[in-house]
Amino acid sequence: MFDKVEQGKKVTSILATNRTENIGMDVWDAFVVPRYFDHHDFFSTMPCKIEGGRGCGKTMLLRYLSYQSQFSPKRTLNGEVDLSHIGLYWRADTQFLRQLDKRGVSSEDWSKCFIHYFVLKVTIEVFKSIDFIAKSKKMLSDFSSKRIVELGLYDETLTGPISEIKVALERIRKKFELAISNPSLLEKVVFFPFDFLKSALDELQEILPELSKTNYHVFIDEYENLLKYQQIIVNTCVKHSEPPIIFKIACKKNGMPFIETTGEEAIVLKNDYIVHDLDEYTSKEYNIFASEVLLSRLSKVAEQQSNICLSNADSLRSRREEEYKKSILIKAREILPGKKQSDLAEDVFDKASLSGKLNDMLAQALKNKGCVSLCAKDFIKREAKEASIVCTALLNRESIDPEALLIQLTKHIKKEKSQFDDWIGTNFVGCYLNIIQRRKEENRLYCGFDTFISLSQGNLRHFLELCRTAFSAGFTIKNSSFSISHDYQSFAASQTSSSLFSEIKSFKPKGEKLQNFANRLGELFALHQSRLSQSEPEKSHFSITGGATSLSNEERLLLDECEKWGVLTKVTATKTKSRLSIDDYDWILNPIYAPKFEISYRKKRKLNLSNEDINALFSEQKYLYDALYEKHKKLVTNKSDSLATVKGNNSGTKDMFDV
Numbered sequence: 001m002f003d004k005v006e007q008g009k010k011v012t013s014i015l016a017t018n019r020t021e022n023i024g025m026d027v028w029d030a031f032v033v034p035r036y037f038d039h040h041d042f043f044s045t046m047p048c049k050i051e052g053g054r055g056c057g058k059t060m061l062l063r064y065l066s067y068q069s070q071f072s073p074k075r076t077l078n079g080e081v082d083l084s085h086i087g088l089y090w091r092a093d094t095q096f097l098r099q100l101d102k103r104g105v106s107s108e109d110w111s112k113c114f115i116h117y118f119v120l121k122v123t124i125e126v127f128k129s130i131d132f133i134a135k136s137k138k139m140l141s142d143f144s145s146k147r148i149v150e151l152g153l154y155d156e157t158l159t160g161p162i163s164e165i166k167v168a169l170e171r172i173r174k175k176f177e178l179a180i181s182n183p184s185l186l187e188k189v190v191f192f193p194f195d196f197l198k199s200a201l202d203e204l205q206e207i208l209p210e211l212s213k214t215n216y217h218v219f220i221d222e223y224e225n226l227l228k229y230q231q232i233i234v235n236t237c238v239k240h241s242e243p244p245i246i247f248k249i250a251c252k253k254n255g256m257p258f259i260e261t262t263g264e265e266a267i268v269l270k271n272d273y274i275v276h277d278l279d280e281y282t283s284k285e286y287n288i289f290a291s292e293v294l295l296s297r298l299s300k301v302a303e304q305q306s307n308i309c310l311s312n313a314d315s316l317r318s319r320r321e322e323e324y325k326k327s328i329l330i331k332a333r334e335i336l337p338g339k340k341q342s343d344l345a346e347d348v349f350d351k352a353s354l355s356g357k358l359n360d361m362l363a364q365a366l367k368n369k370g371c372v373s374l375c376a377k378d379f380i381k382r383e384a385k386e387a388s389i390v391c392t393a394l395l396n397r398e399s400i401d402p403e404a405l406l407i408q409l410t411k412h413i414k415k416e417k418s419q420f421d422d423w424i425g426t427n428f429v430g431c432y433l434n435i436i437q438r439r440k441e442e443n444r445l446y447c448g449f450d451t452f453i454s455l456s457q458g459n460l461r462h463f464l465e466l467c468r469t470a471f472s473a474g475f476t477i478k479n480s481s482f483s484i485s486h487d488y489q490s491f492a493a494s495q496t497s498s499s500l501f502s503e504i505k506s507f508k509p510k511g512e513k514l515q516n517f518a519n520r521l522g523e524l525f526a527l528h529q530s531r532l533s534q535s536e537p538e539k540s541h542f543s544i545t546g547g548a549t550s551l552s553n554e555e556r557l558l559l560d561e562c563e564k565w566g567v568l569t570k571v572t573a574t575k576t577k578s579r580l581s582i583d584d585y586d587w588i589l590n591p592i593y594a595p596k597f598e599i600s601y602r603k604k605r606k607l608n609l610s611n612e613d614i615n616a617l618f619s620e621q622k623y624l625y626d627a628l629y630e631k632h633k634k635l636v637t638n639k640s641d642s643l644a645t646v647k648g649n650n651s652g653t654k655d656m657f658d659v
Contacts (some may be wrong), residue, residue: 084212090219115191353442501593
């Protein structure tokens with residue numbers, strides 16, 4: 001039997017570890033190999049940029065590619081150990097590296113300092129990797145007796161047995177860090193050039209035959225946090241990479257703003273490096289991958305999946321079998337059961353507070369139309385619950401005649417072709433949200449595995465946080481299987497949404513501005529989605545009239561920051577109704593914030609905003625936003641709706657969050 005309390009503690013603890021930094025460098029047994037992994041060669045000799053938003057798995061991937069994981073003691077290797085590629089992970093200590101600027105020291109000297117430090121750190125990792133592999137895989141048994149000689153030209157302490165060189169390098173690093181804290185000591189520092197690293201590798205490959213054909217891949221994480229001159233130096237390393245040392249960077253979207261190098265040439269995409277877009281890679285079968293990660297975590301507490309080693313790329317073929325994918329999704333949906341649209345309608349009819357609201361909304365709409373021949377109960381049909389709910393919007397449209405609507409409703413009940421065939425799909429969610437408004441505790445729109453997938457939008461960290469909060473709230477165990485109730489899931493969605501929204505403020509350096517923008521945008525979407533007629537339901541994204549080129553440079557940079565931190569997602573624009581609008585992109589508010597504003601998480605309809613509107617959303621002058629809000633409030637309260645809209649025209653908009 002399971003002890004629910006103990007199980008709960010274990011599960012929430014496991015799901016809380018959703019940042020790679022909490023796991024360590026050896027992530028072998030915690031890593032679920034992404035489904036895209038064997039389609040891309042991350043150990044190619046071609047330099048690359050690995051980009052993606054927060055939570056897409058950049059750091060986890062880089063640490064999986066590092067020597068600590070590839071040669072992990074936990075990993076069982078079939079056959080001989082392959083030493084053709086060794087990954088070295090380096091994440092900049094930004095607090096330290098930001099000291100390498102100004103303070104009375106010339107920019108030229110700071111460049112020397114950064115190169116010296118960077119070369120030291122990478123070289124230390126090279127020697128650490130040799131020691132690690134020797135101990136972990138019982139290889140290079142006599143390496144410690146081999147002597148390093150050539151590095152003595154740079155510093156006399158760097159001669160002797162290999163095992164002692166790492167210690168000597170660490171001493172040099174510590175002395176250098178002391179000098180950075182006391183810039184007057186920098187005059188005594190002998191700066192190492194990039195050739196120092198090449199000299200170390202040349203000598204190691206000469207005295208250790210097993211490494212003679214090894215390529216070292218330096219994965220530089222959080223590149224975007226480096227200062228500009230430091231990024232330019234790294235760009236130069238990337239541009240001039242060649243075996244046995246290849247430099248590869250990882251950053252957020254828009255995290256590589258400069259293409260300069262220390263020479264006269266720029267770093268050029270395709271010629272000098274390729275791009276691995278993890279957001280794009282992960283979007284394919286993200287729901288299956290997320291279910292694998294969830295079940296992998298839960299299997300540490302209770303058996304939840306088949307005996308496939310998810311940390312081994314060799315298992316990908318088995319994981320692509322349709323039967324496996326189907327079974328893995330079934331298990332995830334059993335843990336996080338969702339609600340169909342018909343279930344949501346059932347809730348409205350069964351809960352007194354909601355059914356009362358439905359009746360009141362229908363009655364008010366009929367009163368506004370001056371209709372006395374019909375009453376609210378004429379449109380409340382238990383045999384057509386979804387259609388009844390949609391009537392709350394239809395009766396608020398000037399072009400809809402109540403008598404004609406009732407005829408359409410009767411046809412729908414009789415299973416005859418009617419306009420409700422279009423109306424329900426287009427309008428139900430907006431109508432449901434209007435009924436549920438101000439009753440957040442009753443809202444069940446945001447529960448279910450598939451909904452959690454849509455809310456997290458490829459961000460595994462957000463998905464795991466939704467799951468962690470749901471498990472923290474409570475769960476049941478049946479036949480060794482977990483299950484989270486709709487109530488707990490809805491609570492988790494609301495709590496996680498608010499928590500992650502609060503986090504925006506910490507996105508340096510523009511966090512407060514981004515949070516203010518997101519809050520205003522969410523308010524605008526909520527305002528439009530509260531429109532009683534639901535003539536344009538579920539607005540959750542926007543386009544810019546005139547395109548991004550119509551914006552000021554500052555506004556474009558702020559939108560880039562929103563995309564960089566995942567507040568917004570930029571996609572190619574869908575068609576617009578206005579001939580005057582030049583839409584180059586649509587901007588989607590991260591669906592994880594939808595529960596906070598009680599709006600739809602689906603990409604259905606969009607707002608067309610001008611450059612003045614964008615300025616008002618970002619502006620610190622509140623009166624500009626207040627004016628914008630009032631302008632849209634007038635649009636929302638305007639009762640005239642076109643017949644084309646009433647017919648449920650969906651404008652061909654694809655729901656990008658359907659799973």
